[in-house]
Amino acid sequence: xxxxxxxxxxxxxxxxxxxxxxxxxxxxxxxxxxxxxxxxxxxxxxxxxxxxxxxxxxxxxxxxxxxxxxxxxxxxxxxxxxxxxxxxxxxxxxxxxxxxxxxxxxxxxxxxxxxxxxxxxxxxxxxxxxxxxxxxxxxxxxxxxxxxxxxxxxxxxxxxxxxxxxxxxxxxxxxxxxxxxxxxxxxxxxxxxxxxxxxxxxxxxxxxxxxxxxxxxxxxxxxxxxxxxxxxxxxxxxxxxxxxxxxxxxxxxxxxxxxxxxxxxxxxxxxxxxxxxxxxxxxxxxxxxxxxxxxxxxxxxxxxxxxxxxxxxxxxxxxxxxxxxxxxxxxxxxxxxxxxxxxxxxxxxxxxxxxxxxxxxxxxxxxxxxxxxxxxxxxxxxx
Numbered sequence: 001x002x003x004x005x006x007x008x009x010x011x012x013x014x015x016x017x018x019x020x021x022x023x024x025x026x027x028x029x030x031x032x033x034x035x036x037x038x039x040x041x042x043x044x045x046x047x048x049x050x051x052x053x054x055x056x057x058x059x060x061x062x063x064x065x066x067x068x069x070x071x072x073x074x075x076x077x078x079x080x081x082x083x084x085x086x087x088x089x090x091x092x093x094x095x096x097x098x099x100x101x102x103x104x105x106x107x108x109x110x111x112x113x114x115x116x117x118x119x120x121x122x123x124x125x126x127x128x129x130x131x132x133x134x135x136x137x138x139x140x141x142x143x144x145x146x147x148x149x150x151x152x153x154x155x156x157x158x159x160x161x162x163x164x165x166x167x168x169x170x171x172x173x174x175x176x177x178x179x180x181x182x183x184x185x186x187x188x189x190x191x192x193x194x195x196x197x198x199x200x201x202x203x204x205x206x207x208x209x210x211x212x213x214x215x216x217x218x219x220x221x222x223x224x225x226x227x228x229x230x231x232x233x234x235x236x237x238x239x240x241x242x243x244x245x246x247x248x249x250x251x252x253x254x255x256x257x258x259x260x261x262x263x264x265x266x267x268x269x270x271x272x273x274x275x276x277x278x279x280x281x282x283x284x285x286x287x288x289x290x291x292x293x294x295x296x297x298x299x300x301x302x303x304x305x306x307x308x309x310x311x312x313x314x315x316x317x318x319x320x321x322x323x324x325x326x327x328x329x330x331x332x333x334x335x336x337x338x339x340x341x342x343x344x345x346x347x348x349x350x351x352x353x354x355x356x357x358x359x360x361x362x363x364x365x366x367x368x369x370x371x372x373x374x375x376x377x378x379x380x381x382x383x
Contacts, residue, residue, distance in 0.1 A: 046282035071242035093322035173212035245377035
């Protein structure tokens with residue numbers, strides 16, 4: 001084994017007088033160990049299987065919506081937000097949810113930013129401009145977003161316990177002047193096609209978190225950028241792979257691996273961890289999609305009618321397991337009583353269940369579908 005490279009950067013003194021870390025420009029000199037090569041192969045294979053599955057889905061856009069919201073919930077949970085996927089989906093269906101409005105707003109903002117970014121990629125590549133635009137949407141009206149929306153920091157920040165000072169911090173990113181230089185280099189690396197795409201995305205994610213260019217929201221923006229990198233590089237026909245579930249399930253290792261690069265130059269360990277996450281989440285997505293599609297197909301057969309309204313309602317459930325009759329009527333373009341009959345048919349079949357105690361505009365949920373979406377991430381490799 002070659003000697004361990006030094007930490008990928010240098011310590012410098014901030015204008016305030018305490019040490020800060022400036023990461024070296026990417027890419028580093030990776031040691032392509034057998035374990036790293038094997039993990040890259042596993043990730044490519046799992047991603048290819050998911051891409052193949054996404055290609056034959058009759059309506060992949062139906063599943064993108066709940067999968068994207070699951071990503072929003074889990075990425076926000078890493079930062080301490082407690083809202084669940086069921087609460088987010090119920091709130092979007094118009095229900096009153098017993099959850100902090102601030103938590104729901106943070107998760108909803110993540111959805112807005114991610115959907116915005118996916119659409120924006122049609123006209124703008126991954127870039128510092130897009131990063132600022134994402135941050136502005138992510139932080140609008142939430143904790144930490146005051147007066148810094150879409151702006152790179154002009155003062156020093158640090159990572160540490162609440163109330164800690166820079167000299168007590170576990171990590172201090174580069175001061176503002178050096179930060180801007182590092183960001184420019186990071187942006188150039190995004191357009192370098194030398195490395196395998198998955199490895200490039202792994203390196204770019206570490207570097208963004210090491211630079212920490214915003215006063216708040218860096219973790220969420222960094223995870224948003226992973227999804228957008230998959231989309232921009234056309235690694236999947238539809239954005240169905242999200243890594244926040246893996247990071248949330250292995251949260252301490254996630255932080256340890258990032259720190260291992262900064263402190264000990266453990267690039268290979270970080271990339272291998274990241275690629276393992278890609279493989280596990282691709283496999284998890286394949287299994288989850290198969291179960292959802294099987295369930296939806298059975299429901300279409302169970303509730304099929306000559307008008308096709310029930311089958312159309314089942315498609316709506318793929319977007320969101322929660323619906324009111326009024327919203328079903330609006331989406332299907334039918335009168336209230338027609339929507340009521342379709343909902344009643346699925347309720348009689350045990351597919352829909354009324355939730356909550358509202359007497360008017362009652363809320364119904366496809367509980368079996370919600371259970372699949374809310375299941376924890378599977379970290380077990382396929383045999």
